[in-house]
Amino acid sequence: MSDFDTIAAISTPIGEGGIGIVRISGPEAFAIGKKVFTPRRQEGPGYPRSHYLYYGHVLSAEGEVIDEVLAAFMKAPRTYTREDIVEINCHSGVLTLRKVLNRVLEAGARLAQPGEFTRRAFLNGRIDLSQAESIMRIIRARSEEALRIGLSNLQGRLSREIGTIREKILTALSRIEARLDFPEDVDDELDLEREVKPELAEVAAMLSRLAAGAGRGHALQEGIYTAIIGKPNAGKSSLLNALLREERAIVHEIPGTTRDLLEGYLTVKGYPLCLADTAGIHRTDDPVEQKGIARAKAAVERARLLILVLDGSTGWSREDEEVAELIRPGQAVVIVINKIDLPQRLKPEEVRARLPGHPVVCTSAVHNLGLDQLEEAIGSLLDEKLGGREAESPAMVSLRHAGIVQEALALVQSVLEALSRQPLELLSMDLKEAWLKLGEITGETVSEELLDRIFSEFCIGK
Template structure:
């Protein structure tokens, strides 16, 4: 399958200045020469150089004016011969150019197949391949920095170092198993095993400590704006988005459904979920909105609970605040412009809500947004939103693999203290190594690799 030649449109569908058709595989150069007419005769096109000319159809007709680049193996994205045709960025020029490449013997690439070939051909490992799609989907500069660091191999290098330490110990263990008559070999293996396992355990634990922060910095926070009707939830959403996205009226119950929008707040991507006001109601439509609001509350990573500064805290408010459970929670006291002493309201709420952060705001007067941003950064990241300069875990898959590796090492250390035979200890060590290898792809199964690359866009 990976010995044939693939082609795909590598740029988004739609109108634009430039669109690119990418070809990779053993026939790429021949297909490129066949479909392209050079403006000036070229006998042997140089690698990584743009040539001006025209894309030619099956009957010799001109399909588009274009620039073409030949990139010779192995200095390419896939390490195979690659040709990229820079057409005009419209649906028809790209469609006709792609059709011509398929006529000449290429097949349509599957989702993520170019990056998959880069992985299979050894140019990048699996963690770096995953970073490619993370870069494409990054919504903040911070998320971009994290993904670029992973593409450069920061996480892979750290995991590789831990894995190499354990592999060295495994070699001594297997020597001890193969030569049981040499007691000194086994004694050395036990000592080295304990030292290496404890060090690896510590380093994996440090990586896992970065996982929650890394995931949030890359994926963002699903943030539910909840509260009783007419406290200013939709107004808060509009203020954060800096546009009138949600309908706002003085009539309680205006919002009937869940509304989602993304906002970059202090370097954090927040998926803001504006919910219907939660209250007891007999209105069928509003009741459905209230149910969806409760579901959004349950699915949220962060809860912004909005109160009206001119109204007292009610039993219903207490119930909803308790429903947030252990989730990060910030109470927003809106409409402070309607009270004579906002500080007194905030002080009273601090005493009633104990350790919950309370932020006074007036959305109408555009006051309190900076304080809200600071409260979110302080609550979620303890005030430091910048990514670590060392390796960080940003993927649930990587976190799971590290967690399993840590568990196997813990089991092995416990077994070591209990005096288990060295061949039994080797089983746990093999399992720990396999789990670490899943991150970089050294021990990953074909099904999992296919699943990862299927999430990519076609042409990447």
């Protein structure tokens, strides 16, 4: 496989739809496009004009019509990949798109790998790596804020911030290196503390700011896994249905109704939640129920947010105690006292005393009471846990970026601490490493394996 052959793929989702696009990119794109596409009108010597839409047909090698299409020929470099591109707008039937793609492959293109079009945009210097990654994030964004972050990163926001930081590290590094290379030229009195420290302190502050926003950015991008837990019959499935405003889960007065995990998506105060309804947790001999309970416990492990449902009509029980013991220290929990439409045997004060430090909300899942308060409580708790809604949203959204920033921050901090004690060689080594690390975000110092890993997460055709 070469980076410069001609590739093709179906670039729209597979399924029935208005249009589906087969995209071809590379040096042979125009030749292949002309081979498979026949314009309806007789075209003159200027054919095909760049960035112009032609009406016509894709024909098989035998001259049979495969589809009626619109084709665009786009000359490099003003294209997505900076190579010649041909896009064929077909009727979006699974079979039609496959046939058109096969015809294109038969005419000399190679099937593109996942993310290969975007990888070429990166390799050809149209976008840097963080911009390439933000394209995937835009496609996958589950909340308005995540989409905004993705778009601002595509426009180069993160790259600019990282660029500034790397520039500052380089300045500090060059001052240290100057002392290393020409010790005699440098005034011994010259104070490293004065020369390098302010620059590096600023770098550390900028990196900390980026790191602080990472958790929130990531949560907004990926969604927050939220488990609804509680003893059998507390009303967990009813609450899921009430929050999703649809009859998703089976609700029944028989305890142990829910056996398997059931998930649904919901946006609460701008946070994308993946809500999981779980089996009621209690001791049981029923093997199916036991499996369900094991899944419920795994969901608790995985969850960033727990909605612990108590039955207000039954009072505190040992089963509630056992469920509450599953909460991990530091885990975000909202406690719900459900069934407030019935005579109450569980007071919020008692719950607060038993499980201190968590917000308590009263609801009736069957009468849709208290749901707004529940959403409020979830929103405030997540604001608190994820670092609040700053005026400016965080730039970072991927764990990869967060990891790199953390590593670079640790290196810069260690240099700052050891500035007057350590040999200059060591300081310079650490700074160089921080500079190189940060280059992995924009792709300036990135390895082939890392590129493979990043782009393999893309979909085919992007």
